[in-house]
Amino acid sequence: xxxxxxxxxxxxxxxxxxxxxxxxxxxxxxxxxxxxxxxxxxxxxxxxxxxxxxxxxxxxxxxxxxxxxxxxxxxxxxxxxxxxxxxxxxxxxxxxxxxxxxxxxxxxxxxxxxxxxxxxxxxxxxxxxxxxxxxxxxxxxxxxxxxxxxxxxxxxxxxxxxxxxxxxxxxxxxxxxxxxxxxxxxxxxxxxxxxxxxxxxxxxxxxxxxxxxxxxxxxxxxxxxxxxxxxxxxxxxxxxxxxxxxxxxxxxxxxxxxxxxxxxxxxxxxxxxxxxxxxxxxxxxxxxxxxxxxxxxxxxxxxxxxxxxxxxxxxxxxxxxxxxxxxxxxxxxxxxxxxxxxxxxxxxxxxxxxxxxxxxxxxxxxxxxxxxxxxxxxxxxxxxxxxxxxxxxxxxxxxxxxxxxxxxxxxxxxxxxxxxxxxxxxxxxxxxxxxxxxxxxxxxxxxxxxxxxxxxxxxxxxxxxxxxxxxxxxxxxxxxxxxxxxxxxxxxxxxxxxxxxxxxxxxxxxxxxxxxxxxxxxxxxxxxxxxxxxxxxxxxxxxxxxxxxxxxxxxxxxxxxxxxxxxxxxxxxxxxxxxxxxxxxxxxxxxxxxxxxxxxxxxxxxxxxxxxxxxxxxxxxxxxxxxxxxxxxxxxxxxxxxxxxxxxxxxxxxxxxxxxxxxxxxxxxxxxxxxxxxxxxxxxxxxxxxxxxxxxxxxxxxxxxxxxxxxxxxxxxxxxxxxxxxxxxxxxxxxxxxxxxxxxxxxxxxxxxxxxxxxxxxxxxxxxxxxxxxxxxxxxxxxxxxxxxxxxxxxxxxxxxxxxxxxxxxxxxxxx
DNA sequence: GAAGTGGATATACC
DNA sequence: ACTGGTATATCCACTTC
Numbered sequence: 053x054x055x056x057x058x059x060x061x062x063x064x065x066x067x068x069x070x071x072x073x074x075x076x077x078x079x080x081x082x083x084x085x086x087x088x089x090x091x092x093x094x095x096x097x098x099x100x101x102x103x104x105x106x107x108x109x110x111x112x113x114x115x116x117x118x119x120x121x122x123x124x125x126x127x128x129x130x131x132x133x134x135x136x137x138x139x140x141x142x143x144x145x146x147x148x149x150x151x152x153x154x155x156x157x158x159x160x161x162x163x164x165x166x167x168x169x170x171x172x173x174x175x176x177x178x179x180x181x182x183x184x185x186x187x188x189x190x191x192x193x194x195x196x197x198x199x200x201x202x203x204x205x206x207x208x209x210x211x212x213x214x215x216x217x218x219x220x221x222x223x224x225x226x227x228x229x230x231x232x233x234x235x236x237x238x239x240x241x242x243x244x245x246x247x248x249x250x251x252x253x254x255x256x257x258x259x260x261x262x263x264x265x266x267x268x269x270x271x272x273x274x275x276x277x278x279x280x281x282x283x284x285x286x287x288x289x290x291x292x293x294x295x296x297x298x299x300x301x302x303x304x305x306x307x308x309x310x311x312x313x314x315x316x317x318x319x320x321x322x323x324x325x326x327x328x329x330x331x332x333x334x335x336x337x338x339x340x341x342x343x344x345x346x347x348x349x350x351x352x353x354x355x356x357x358x359x360x361x362x363x364x365x366x367x368x369x370x371x372x373x374x375x376x377x378x379x380x381x382x383x384x385x386x387x388x389x390x391x392x393x394x395x396x397x398x399x400x401x402x403x404x405x406x407x408x409x410x411x412x413x414x415x416x417x418x419x420x421x422x423x424x425x426x427x428x429x430x431x432x433x434x435x436x437x438x439x440x441x442x443x444x445x446x447x448x449x450x451x452x453x454x455x456x457x458x459x460x461x462x463x464x465x466x467x468x469x470x471x472x473x474x475x476x477x478x479x480x481x482x483x484x485x486x487x488x489x490x491x492x493x494x495x496x497x498x499x500x501x502x503x504x505x506x507x508x509x510x511x512x513x514x515x516x517x518x519x520x521x522x523x524x525x526x527x528x529x530x531x532x533x534x535x536x537x538x539x540x541x542x543x544x545x546x547x548x549x550x551x552x553x554x555x556x557x558x559x560x561x562x563x564x565x566x567x568x569x570x571x572x573x574x575x576x577x578x579x580x581x582x583x584x585x586x587x588x589x590x591x592x593x594x595x596x597x598x599x600x601x602x603x604x605x606x607x608x609x610x611x612x613x614x615x616x617x618x619x620x621x622x623x624x625x626x627x628x629x630x631x632x633x634x635x636x637x638x639x640x641x642x643x644x645x646x647x648x649x650x651x652x653x654x655x656x657x658x659x660x661x662x663x664x665x666x667x668x669x670x671x672x673x674x675x676x677x678x679x680x681x682x683x684x685x686x687x688x689x690x691x692x693x694x695x696x697x698x699x700x701x702x703x704x705x706x707x708x709x710x711x712x713x714x715x716x717x718x719x720x721x722x723x724x725x726x727x728x729x730x731x732x733x734x735x736x737x738x739x740x741x742x743x744x745x746x747x748x749x750x751x752x753x754x755x756x757x758x759x760x761x762x763x764x765x766x767x768x769x770x771x772x773x774x775x776x777x778x779x780x781x782x783x784x785x786x787x788x789x790x791x792x793x794x795x796x797x798x799x800x801x802x803x804x805x806x807x808x809x810x811x812x813x814x815x816x817x818x819x820x821x822x823x824x825x826x827x828x829x830x831x832x833x834x835x836x837x838x839x840x841x842x843x844x845x846x847x848x849x850x851x852x853x854x855x856x857x858x859x860x861x862x863x864x865x866x867x868x
Numbered sequence: 869g870a871a872g873t874g875g876a877t878a879t880a881c882c
Numbered sequence: 883a884c885t886g887g888t889a890t891a892t893c894c895a896c897t898t899c
Binding site: 488489491506510511638639640641693694695708709710713714715716766767769775776777779781782 | 880
């Protein structure tokens with residue numbers, strides 16, 4: 053039979069000792085289909101340079117005899133081919149060793165201790181990745197496929213009857229086609245429970261939302277609401293949930309924090325109630341991976357935890373201070389979560405149930421809308437990395453970079469490098485830290501007429517221009533190579549473009565092209581693709597420095613930063629020589645005074661600078677600014693780095709590093725500082741700001757502010773038990789635990805510093821949770837929040853804040 | 869017991 | 883363990899006098 057098919061979920065199974073890919077997707081009629089396929093499995097033995105033909109032949113014979121009987125499976129080497137390949141850029145002779153089962157390749161590789169064999173590679177990709185590469189059958193692209201329809205057949209142990217798809221096809225051939233239309237069927241879900249600890253409480257209700265479908269199932273309260281369905285008990289609730297998912301037959305099941313909360317909770321309650329949560333198309337229950345981060349997998353239906361994806365792809369560009377569904381939806385959908393102040397449990401008043409149902413439904417609606425909002429990104433990320441969307445949606449950026457590399461090696465005829473072993477990781481982590489970027493110490497003050505230049509894609513442009521990577525580093529100096537001094541030690545890189553810099557170059561070029569096309573005509577898919585390439589480029593430098601990377605190369609990272617320091621210092625001196633005055637610089641950007649020169653002159657000067665840069669390196673005009681302020685560090689007289697505020701002609705501010713942008717300061721301190729920066733930057737003097745701070749202090753003393761303005765939010769970075777020092781936020785976390793609220797790494801805690809009857813000295817002794825009765829500690833908020841936030845700003849104008857507020861002396865002598 | 873200092877901790881910048 | 887290094891600032895924990 054022939055049809056069109058889009059692969060969504062990739063899995064595999066073993067049958068008679070061999071591996072078969074099991075791919076779930078949709079056909080052209082929108083029906084769910086399962087495609088079964090196989091591919092040769094093999095790994096590589098890279099041979100030493102001087103191995104003779106005779107030795108190779110002998111080796112082949114010997115390897116062909118390898119047989120294994122492990123884990124109840126008979127496996128053997130089925131074929132050995134001699135190939136000319138590349139490994140880390142070098143031409144090599146390698147044996148392509150075919151086995152029976154992918155999972156046995158590692159064991160076969162371990163038996164190859166022959167001296168002629170330099171390295172064994174390509175057995176650690178996992179069957180699914182290997183299959184995608186081998187067959188070039190990539191996720192979320194349309195294919196024209198031809199195969200045998202399995203209908204009540206005995207092939208593969210009767211898999212077609214055990215899997216709930218409309219068809220099951222044994223693949224014979226496939227061809228990629230130019231078709232993009234695909235609207236995924238999505239069900240978003242959310243649960244409400246009595247306790248926040250997994251499985252500890254009862255599940256009170258579950259909401260499900262799809263296209264033209266909204267429902268809340270509950271067993272707690274029979275009610276007459278149009279979207280609420282009542283069932284008799286918790287077990288029925290779980291069974292009904294499974295039933296609805298089956299009826300709706302979604303491609304994607306999506307939740308928010310559902311990897312770590314909703315699905316594990318559902319499974320735990322199903323176990324307790326002795327019912328099966330058979331969500332999988334093969335009838336299986338969700339499977340959970342162990343590790344720091346739980347991942348929850350449902351067979352055949354792709355479970356997407358949107359929080360995980362948003363965190364890696366978007367959090368660095370977000371304004372939201374927490375990753376709560378409420379805030380994230382607010383930012384991306386402009387849609388705030390319904391606000392309910394009641395406790396999330398069954399212990400609520402009779403008339404509050406309706407609100408609770410609405411609330412539960414609303415969470416699924418938001419999740420559903422967020423999924424659609426991020427669908428273009430999920431799609432393009434997946435197509436770019438060429439790994440299953442289940443993985444891509446959970447990957448960090450280093451894994452994304454690695455997936456991109458691994459799926460693009462074929463073009464370079466490269467044998468994949470292996471994943472580092474446990475010992476190698478330990479060794480890499482132990483290495484000395486290499487020197488990073490250059491940051492110029494600013495002189496505190498307020499300045500007028502500024503410009504900022506910055507290098508575009510600084511790290512990647514250096515890696516590409518200078519060809520820095522694991523595959524281009526040289527063991528010793530060669531003719532016409534690059535020499536970089538790293539802390540007195542010389543490192544050399546070849547000038548023959550390596551595959552990693554080459555890939556990176558393509559990524560940057562593609563990104564540039566999409567950006568240009570986007571400027572001409574907006575296209576949501578192109579925008580997502582451009583973003584995927586941007587993130588890939590940005591993460592490439594960190595990837596090479598990352599200890600867990602297959603293509604880790606600390607020397608390349610150290611060379612990248614070393615060259616970055618040379619370049620930025622060089623540009624700074626050119627700027628100053630030209631008659632401008634550099635004020636500040638951090639990594640890839642330079643802020644300087646125009647002095648008497650015009651903006652047009654600066655633009656012309658930029659062109660000149662660019663003409664002198666090597667390779668793909670480029671400087672851009674970030675913007676012009678009317679005014680800017682740099683302050684001193686709180687300890688010492690020097691200008692603080694990474695802390696400044698700017699304002700442009702339109703009154704738009706750019707604030708970096710100040711408490712205003714720090715989540716771990718109270719709202720009042722942040723807002724006050726923000727207002728003061730605004731006044732000072734708008735006016736060029738401190739007069740209005742002085743009046744404001746006096747007013748704020750007066751109001752703090754008179755307790756005019758709500759305690760909400762005083763709350764401090766801090767994140768827990770590790771399990772509470774691992775903290776060596778008992779800081780205020782740890783004390784707050786302990787208080788949360790007493791309330792049975794789980795406190796895991798990543799949880800954030802909101803607390804304030806309260807007045808205490810006895811004269812306790814430590815801040816932590818005054819910690820109260822945000823909803824705890826009490827009054828804010830006036831002295832603490834003045835001395836430790838408000839004043840520290842504004843002191844350095846006033847100091848620029850020679851105003852001593854302490855004296856100002858104690859009313860002793862308003863101005864220091866310097867003022868006159 | 870106050871004062872000074874280094875370590876632990878969180879968060880931001882690029 | 884799940885990208886890198888640079889930097890500021892707070893509060894605790896400890897030492898010193």
